[in-house]
Amino acid sequence: xxxxYSVVDAFPAYRVDLAELFGVxxxxxxxxxxxxxxxGEAVQIGQAHSYAGQRVRLAPALRGWPGPIRxxxxxxxDAWGLIAQWRNPPDALxxxxxxxxxxxxxxxxxxxxxxxxxxxxxxxxEHAALMAERASGPKxxxxxxxxxxxxxxxxxxxxxxxxxxxxxxxQMKQDMAxxxxxxxxxxxxxxxxxxxxxxxVLPAETKVKANRFIYLGSLGRIxxxxxxxxxxxxxxxxxxxxxxxxxGDGDVPSERPALEAYAARLGLENSVRFTGFLPMQDAWALxxxxxxxxxxxxPDRAMRAASPTKLIEYMALGRPVVCNDHPExxxxxxxxxxxxxxxxxxxxFAAAMIRLATDSELAARCAKLGPAxxxxxxxxxxxxxxxxxxxxxxxxxx
Numbered sequence: 001x002x003x004x005y006s007v008v009d010a011f012p013a014y015r016v017d018l019a020e021l022f023g024v025x026x027x028x029x030x031x032x033x034x035x036x037x038x039x040g041e042a043v044q045i046g047q048a049h050s051y052a053g054q055r056v057r058l059a060p061a062l063r064g065w066p067g068p069i070r071x072x073x074x075x076x077x078d079a080w081g082l083i084a085q086w087r088n089p090p091d092a093l094x095x096x097x098x099x100x101x102x103x104x105x106x107x108x109x110x111x112x113x114x115x116x117x118x119x120x121x122x123x124x125x126e127h128a129a130l131m132a133e134r135a136s137g138p139k140x141x142x143x144x145x146x147x148x149x150x151x152x153x154x155x156x157x158x159x160x161x162x163x164x165x166x167x168x169x170x171q172m173k174q175d176m177a178x179x180x181x182x183x184x185x186x187x188x189x190x191x192x193x194x195x196x197x198x199x200x201v202l203p204a205e206t207k208v209k210a211n212r213f214i215y216l217g218s219l220g221r222i223x224x225x226x227x228x229x230x231x232x233x234x235x236x237x238x239x240x241x242x243x244x245x246x247x248g249d250g251d252v253p254s255e256r257p258a259l260e261a262y263a264a265r266l267g268l269e270n271s272v273r274f275t276g277f278l279p280m281q282d283a284w285a286l287x288x289x290x291x292x293x294x295x296x297x298x299p300d301r302a303m304r305a306a307s308p309t310k311l312i313e314y315m316a317l318g319r320p321v322v323c324n325d326h327p328e329x330x331x332x333x334x335x336x337x338x339x340x341x342x343x344x345x346x347x348x349f350a351a352a353m354i355r356l357a358t359d360s361e362l363a364a365r366c367a368k369l370g371p372a373x374x375x376x377x378x379x380x381x382x383x384x385x386x387x388x389x390x391x392x393x394x395x396x397x398x
Contacts, residue, residue, distance in 0.1 A: 001395060002032040002090045003117075006078055006105070008097050011037040011058050012051055014280065016309065016380070017121070020194050023052030025384030031391065034090060036081040038074065057081045075100065082108050089114055091395050092163075097121055099150060102158045115163035115394060123172065125151035126302040130222065155179040164394050166387075171327035172305035187390050190307040190328065192378040197284065197316040206288050208319075211242040211357055214290035216283055217310045219259055219274075220251040224298045226262050231349035233266050238354050242271065247286055249277040288317045292356045292363070295323040298344060312378045315339075315370030320363045322352040335377075338370035 005022065013019055013035075022033050035051055039058035049056045059077035062070045078101050082093065089112045095102040096119040109116035125147050132143035159165050159181045167173050170188045177183045213232065219225060225246070232244045250256040256274055263272040278286070287293060293314035297303050307328050314321045315332075321339030323329040333341040340356060342348035356363045376382070 001030055001391060002034065003092045003094050004034045004036070004082070004085055004090045005094045006036040006081065006096070006098060006101055009037055011039050011049065011056060013037060016193065017189070017191060019052065020380045021384055021387065023054070025380045026388060027052065027054065029384060029388045031388065036078055079104055086112060092117055094119060097124065099153045099158070103153070106158065106161055117164050117166065118158055118162040119166045120154070120172065120176070121168050123175065123302050123305050125154055127222065130300060130302055155181060164390070169305055169307040169328050175305055187387075189383060189387055190378065191309040191312060192380045192383045193309075193312050193316045193374060195375070195379040195381050197313070206285070208291055209289050210291055211239045212245065212289060212291050213242065213294055213353060214245045214247060214287050215294050215296070216247045216287050216313060218251055219246060219248055219255050221255050221258070222298075222300070222302065223296070225259055225296065227344070227346050228294060228296050228349060229259065229263050229266065229268065229272060230346035231353065232272060233268060234346060234350035235353050236268065236271055239357060242357070244272045245286070246272070246274045247278060247283050284313065284317060287314060287319065290319050292353055293319045293321050294349070294353065295321055295329060296344070296349065297324065297326045297329060299324070299326045312374055316374040318367045318371050320356045320366035321370070322349060322356060324349070336369055336373035338366050338373060340366070
């Protein structure tokens with residue numbers, strides 16, 4: 001079974017639902033993926049490369065060229081990659097988080113008499129609408145127009161015409177069903193972790209550091225991480241030796257410095273540290289030293305549909321978790337018992353963080369429950385089998 005998969009990520013893709021799910025586990029089951037990715041290097045359009053032992057086309061980077069030209073070159077390379085499939089048609093075409101490319105892919109799939117699948121990892125129309133609400137002037141108007149256009153393209157044109165839509169969570173599936181996408185044509189594929197995550201990143205000398213709290217992930221403005229810093233200010237009053245580590249970086253360059261400045265204004269510059277982006281293995285190894293890990297995910301219209309990877313990573317590493325009420329997080333904690341789920345507020349976060357840091361029996365119980373639940377429910381071998389079954393059903397029905 002072979003699919004052509006066009007993704008927005010740069011080569012080599014590092015997101016686990018690409019690298020681990022498609023690059024490793026689905027490949028073991030018999031799925032061959034031909035990729036299209038962005039490139040960090042200047043390469044010729046159509047030049048062949050390899051990713052996880054699979055073929056990949058790379059768009060030219062065109063460093064130093066004006067932005068509009070780079071974007072046009074990227075789109076033309078993406079479009080040509082789809083058009084070129086007529087020479088040796090795959091069993092299916094698939095796009096991830098793309099709009100105009102998906103419209104073209106729908107037409108080409110129809111000409112080739114192949115199914116088109118859409119993979120929706122994030123509700124970008126809702127994100128654009130939220131950004132518009134926070135903007136002003138012409139930018140606000142442009143973002144509103146962007147949100148409306150993306151909403152129509154994704155929910156009114158692309159998804160209803162796709163043979164199947166893979167979504168991030170059950171909440172996203174419900175949201176999209178409310179927009180008119182048939183539920184029977186959607187499959188929720190939540191985030192997971194590699195099967196050997198715990199064993200592979202925990203050296204024998206790994207030690208938990210008392211009163212160390214760690215957040216692992218994006219520092220994007222939409223995540224409202226100032227609330228976590230406010231919570232830590234309360235924690236540090238009760239636990240003077242406490243430290244909070246942010247392991248990750250902003251989606252744009254200004255976001256991490258803004259959080260650093262916010263922590264400094266609260267007098268926390270010596271106890272709140274920002275590591276910046278780290279290789280995944282290093283980030284996991286650092287998270288394994290946390291006394292308590294935190295997963296704040298503000299449940300607005302965009303983030304309520306998320307499937308937070310960090311929550312599953314913490315649990316796989318055997319760390320007790322504090323998270324907030326959120327469709328998927330609430331369900332995972334209720335099912336696993338691996339942490340404490342609280343309402344979204346600095347006070348609620350702080351109380352739970354202090355509780356887990358000072359109640360060793362509760363923390364040990366939460367830490368013990370996480371790895372087994374993840375192995376049974378959210379390891380990528382398990383998720384891959386579920387996705388593989390869907391692909392087999394869909395392609396055998398063609």
